[in-house]
Amino acid sequence: MKQPKTVICVKTSSQMKTASLIMKIMKEDIPQGYQAVSVDFQQANKDAFTSSERLLQWFCTEITSKLKLTNTLAEFWQGVIPGNMKCTNYFREYLLAEIQTPLVLVLYNVEFILEHQAIANNFFGLLRSWKHNRRNEDTLKKLRLVIVHSKDIRTDPPFNV
Numbered sequence: 001m002k003q004p005k006t007v008i009c010v011k012t013s014s015q016m017k018t019a020s021l022i023m024k025i026m027k028e029d030i031p032q033g034y035q036a037v038s039v040d041f042q043q044a045n046k047d048a049f050t051s052s053e054r055l056l057q058w059f060c061t062e063i064t065s066k067l068k069l070t071n072t073l074a075e076f077w078q079g080v081i082p083g084n085m086k087c088t089n090y091f092r093e094y095l096l097a098e099i100q101t102p103l104v105l106v107l108y109n110v111e112f113i114l115e116h117q118a119i120a121n122n123f124f125g126l127l128r129s130w131k132h133n134r135r136n137e138d139t140l141k142k143l144r145l146v147i148v149h150s151k152d153i154r155t156d157p158p159f160n161v
Contacts, residue, residue: 034102037066042109052122053083055113060090063105069098084126096139108148
């Protein structure tokens with residue numbers, strides 16, 4: 001996780017194994033001095049899955065809250081630019097700019113996103129773009145991703161990140 005372009009995808013076989021894996025990652029695998037936030041997509045309400053914009057707003061709000069930062073999402077969520085750009089700007093110009101250390105995002109129960117194909121394609125496309133843009137953007141170099149999903153996914157996940 002110490003490498004700037006780190007993206008780790010983990011398949012688990014059950015919810016129980018997922019829960020224990022998340023606890024292990026959060027307690028033992030985060031490098032010293034890094035901040036870590038876990039995001040459980042099972043906690044998002046149904047409204048969050050009505051559009052990509054709603055999911056991204058929930059995602060940003062969840063992370064802001066767990067980092068104990070002031071929610072300034074409304075400032076970034078204006079205008080006609082696409083939600084992915086708004087989310088990227090929020091991360092680049094606020095979340096990652098406010099913290100001094102690398103941030104490990106542990107995303108789990110992503111199966112809930114996969115139930116909404118268009119939203120899933122958009123969300124995982126955003127994560128891919130962050131991975132590819134990190135080599136050119138110092139702020140995004142602070143970001144590390146751990147994506148945990150169950151083996152119950154029958155098709156190839158759309159997040160070949």
